[in-house]
Structure formats: C-alpha cells, structure tokens
Amino acid sequence: MEYYIYHDFMMHTKSIIYILMGLFVVGFWGLWAYMTSRDEEIHKMPEHH
C-alpha cells in the first residue's frame, strides 16, 4: 500500500509497533519463565526479597 501523507504512514507503522510491543512483553515473560523453570531456588521464590 502506498502512503501519500506521513500521518497515514505513521498510523500504519505505529500500529504494527504497538502490536510488537505487546509481543515483547509476552516474549520476555515467556523467556524468563522458561529459563528459570528448572531453577529450584528461583522457582520457589521468584520475587523474593
């Protein structure tokens, strides 16, 4: 699709970027959960203070 004005182009790219941001958050969480799932200590007390 061709964009004639910068605003329309931005609306397109920023919408994709917002979706990506959602994926980032889920991805980070998933990666972390996977990485630490066998880590007994961390698994038991993930946030521990």
Place this chain on the structure above:
Amino acid sequence: MSTENNKSLMTPANIITGIILLVGLIITVLRFTKGLGTVTNLDQNNPWGIWIGFDLLCGVALAAGGYTTSSACYIFGLKRYHSAVRPAILTAFLGYALVVFALHYDVGRPYRLVYPLFVQPGTTSLLFEVGLCVFLYVTVLAIEFSPAMFEWLGMKTLRNKIHKLTLALTVFGVVLSTLHQSSLGALYIAVPSKLHPLWYSPYLAILFFVSSIPAGLSMVIFEGTLAHKPFHHMMDKTHLDEHEGVILGFARGASIALAAYFCVKLVALAADNNWHYLATGWGAWYLVEVLGFVALPSLLYAIGSREKNIKLIKWTAALTVFGIILNRFNVSMVAFNYNLPADQRYFPSLMEIGISIFVVTLGVTIYRFIVSRMPIFFEHPEYKDAH
C-alpha cells in the same frame, strides 16, 4: 484494630468531608445535565483547564511513588524500604483510579473512554499512549494492591498466587510508568506555537519523566508524615522502626533526582538557546520555578539527610510536591496560550476547583477507610513469613 467508626462520626474533619462531598455531587449533577459550558471556564481557545492540568497531570506525577518505591525495594534490592511499599502502592492505585474517575468529568462523552483502546486506536497520538498505559497501569496497581485486600478478607490461596507475580508486576509497572509519565509531557511537543519557549522543549517527555521521580519520592515522605499521627495505632513495629530510614533514604534519592531534573532543565534551555527569555517577566517566573522549587529542594534534601533533620526533610517534601504542581500548572495553563491577550486567557471557575477538591477528598476518604482496616501499615500476622 480499632477503626475510626468506633468514635463519633461528627468530628470536624468528617463534617468538612461531608460538605465537600455534597457540593461535589451537586456540581456533578450540573456537569452531566447542563454541560461543561455551565460548570467550567473552558472556551474555544482554552480547551484544557485544571481537570487536565491538576487532576490528570499532577495526579499522575504525584502517584509516581508507587513505581519508585516498589522498584527500589523489589528491583534495586533496597529491602529496608519494604514497609513503605504498601502505603505507596495504595496511594498510587487511588491516585490513578481518581485520575480515570476525574477524566469522566472532563471528556465530552465519558461513556466512550474505552474507544481508543477497543474501538478505533489512534496510534500516532501520544494521548493514545497515555490512555493505554494508564489503563494497563491501573490494572497492574489493582493487582499489586490486591494481596492487602485478600489478606484482610482471609483469601490465602489467591493472595499467595498474586504474591508470586510481584517481580513481573513491578517490572511491567516501571515500563508503563516510564512511558506514560513521559508521554504526558510529550502531549505538549505538538504545540510549540502555543506554549512559551521556556516551558516548551523537545525534551518535555524526559523532563516529565525525570521530575516524576522526586515527585513520587516526596509524596511518599509527605503522605507518610500526614498518615503518621492519625494512623499511628495501625502501624506495626517494623513500620515504625523503618519509618525514619525510609525518610532519610528517600530524601537522598529525591535530592539526586531533583539535581538530575535541574540538569535536564538547563540542557533544555541551552538546546533551544532560550537564555534571552530569562530577562523577561516569563523568565523571572521560570527562575522562581527552577531555582525555588527544583534547585532549592534538592539542596534542602541534601542538608536534611546529612544532618538527619527529619523535620527539614518533611518540609522539603511539601516544597517539592508544590513545585511539581507548579511545573504542571505552568506547562498546561500558565505558559499555555501565552500569546493570547489577557482577556482570552483561562482561569478556573469555582465549580472546576470544587470538583478537583471533591476528587482529592474522595481519595483521602477512601484512603482512610482502607488503611484503618487492611494490612497497609502493618504486616498481617499470618503472612509475616512473606516479608
């Protein structure tokens, strides 16, 4: 755990609260039957008044204590501030909830407030960014706060499940706070022609974010000071023992954060070569803000924490809070539309001020209700191990 209900309800504080709430309700009816034109001094040239300048901008900035305190404790490993986390999360949650509540008065069609999220998102707008983050962050804060409620209600399993999410919620909360605190400043990046050059800057986003840190830290100190006397009986030994350490530590943090904010302010001034405006009336007002309410509190905090002068720190916290409010007022109202003739400038109506006071009072009332019942200032005996 004696509650305030045990005493007579007809205390002077309660009577004043009641009057304010009653007046607020009357203005509410007027707002939703006669419209913004009747209740506010807003006009075609001044579409945003104190409901945006105070309720939204200051509300969000002063609720920054939530993410600053929880990240200090859970991410940066400063465990000695643990007893300050719950009160800070509660204040932040109430702050944001009231921001959203107050927006229902300001926008024309409050029943459409979810449209930007679920109907037609305008992703090029910084206000969309603010809306999305505030929506998500209110949710995060509600979850972060919920263990206190579940402990109070005795719902153990749920409480323990949520407690495990603390780290994830804290990180997510910092991401969201960074984004919307800065985006609130970035709202004004679109209006270089309306905002006075001393307050307009391409760095507005960073200025708003950086200033939210001392704002949040100062609010924790300020609020702790206000709550200490009336709720002393609700505070456990840990809370009371850590109280002074929290004040001294937060004073240090706020001093450095204010110094950093001062630096960014100077850079913003230099980057646009706006020095010559300092010699004007606007410049004098700008200097009052930057020297009197940024540089001075930074110095006073430093002195206070060095001399272990708790009283000085408490007064400085109030000064800082006032300074942040002043800054947000300057950006959104005082220096906004600076080029319009005086008779076309905005000044809030009594009813607008009334609603703002109503919203704050509502917040204080809910706060009092919660802290006198739920484990905020004390650790629930059954969950001591978790702390």
Place this chain on the structure above:
Amino acid sequence: MKRRQFLGLLGAAGITATLGTTAQAAAGKTFEGHPDTKGVLFDATRCIGCRKCEAGCNKVNKLPAPAKPFEDLTVLEKDRRTDEKTYTIVNKYKGSKGPVFRKFQCNHCMEPACASVCFVRAFTKEPDGSVSYDASVCVGCRYCMVACPFNIPAYEYDDPLTPKVVKCTMCHPQISSGELTAPGCVSACPKEALTYGKRDELIDIARERIRKNPERYLKHIYGEKEMGGTSWMYISGEPFSSIGLREDLGTTSVPAMTSGPLSVVPMVAALWPAFLGGVWAINKRKEKVAEEEQKAAVKAAKAATQADADAKLAKAMDGAEKDKASAIEREVKRALEEAEAARKEAEAAENTDTPEDNDGKGA
C-alpha cells in the same frame, strides 16, 4: 528543528545506535500529499468583507442562524474566531492603505495536527484535500483543539453528553455526493477572492499573481509550507501577521514533531524489561553470594568454636587424667606410708617382745 529534536530525544535516551537517524523521514520516503489534492486560495487584496462567504457556508451546511444577520457588517469591528455554530468568519484588520479583510476557517493541513493527535482517528485527510471529522467515535477529549496551531476546531460546550467538535469540512460531504462542485463559501464570493482547485495549480496561480503584480502582493504564499503545508492558502499585500496569521509557526508538521517521542516508546518496552531484569538478577546474585558467604562464615565460626571446644575438652580431660594419676599416686603413696608406719609400729612392738622375730620383716 525536527532532526535536532529527534536526535535530542534519542541522545537523552541513550539509544542513538539502535535507531539510526532517519526515523521521522521514514528512510528516504517523502510524502507529497494525495495526487491532485484540492485546495482553496484566498486573495486578501480582493476581499471586501461582505460576509457573503459566511452566509453561503451557513446555508449549504445548514448551520443555525447567526446572532446578527450576515448583512450586518458591524460585527467585523470585533475580532472573531470560528465556534460551534460557525465554520468560517471574516475579520477586518487595519492595513497600510485602508482596511484589509481576511477570511478564516479550517486550513485543511497537508499533515493535520488534529488527525495526528486524535487517539480515536476521528480525523481523516481525504484524497480530495479536506480533513473530515467523524463524530461517531469522538470521545470529546479536545486534544485536537489544543494541538491545532490555527485554533480552528470548536466544541459544543453546552451539550452535556453528546458534544461534537465542529469545524469547516471544505464541503467534503456535499462535493463527494455531487451536490456541490465547489465549497459553499467559494461559490458565494462575489469578488473571486476565493479560488477552488488543485493545490498544485493554486500555487501556480498564486505565483503568477505575485509575479505579475509585485507591488500588490508580498512574495509569500501563506500555507504553502506553514506547518507542513495547508490546503487553504493565502496571499496578501499586508504582512500576514498583521492580518492575524501567525508567521512563527515554522514548516514542521505535527506528525514530524511527535515522531521523536513516539519512536522512543517501543525502545522503553524493548529495553527496560531487559535492563530492570538484569538489575534484579545482579542484586539477587549479590544477595545469594552474601547469604552463602554468611553461611560459610557461620560454618567456619562453628568449626573454629568446635576445635576450640575440643581443645579445651582435651585439655580438661588431660588435666583430669593427670589429676587422677596424681591422686592414685598420692593414694598409693599414702597407702605405702601407712603400711610402712604400721610395719614400723609392729617391728617396734616385736623388738620389745620377741627380738628373734626380726627375720620376719620381709613377710
């Protein structure tokens, strides 16, 4: 301005390397507007302030009747702006050669500020050049009014629950339905002060007029570049700032201004969790090490105490044994001494009684 602004933000966020330098120019892409986009040229030297355009606008858009009839020209004495009942107004200004009039309405920006800041996409830059507004999604936040550099959008402040934003539509609905061929105001103008046509051609026409009559016009087309360009443009013989058109707006469009902060947004989402997670992990590790060190120290201390205790015990035992030995020795010695004493006593008794018994001493 835009480049510096953008770099400033990046620099401050410390992520210059991540994004490169072309974010707001979209990697060499240029955006020239919709092809054959339309616009209107206003010529201030031709306008006589008759308010016919206001009347024409009011009629085709079926707007409420004005407080004072359009024939009443006394309203020109006051500085007016568009409002919730008026899409366009004409104002009178003092010129160097008598009064000058200037019509004002939505300028239909090439990169509209209102569209850029609207969080529900209520505004659209149409291919015909107009900026349209969709009240069916509008929340009424009024950010469009804040952002508009020309102070054009107006708001129905007296409507409590269904207020709309109101502004000139460039007669987009009527023109696209074929009801009109040009905006109502343009058709109503008796002096051809307004020209409707393709924007590119309007710029040519404006240049031509300026070139042919250099004494009549200033050499500037207001709106050709202001705020990224507008569809509604102005030429005048008086300085634009003296006819109420700000000359300090610059040529940067609002989308270009906001692209800096917007480009930092995903960086926060991408980098902050990694950074904060790292800080947490480092602190966790530190705590663990400290904990282990503490454990080790406790162990060592315990061991040392144990050894000490053992030594003491050994010493005590040793001492006790020695004591015991000496006690035995003492006992033996005493027993021997007693035995010796007894023997001597017996010997002495024997010696006195039976001296021959001396042999028996070894028995």
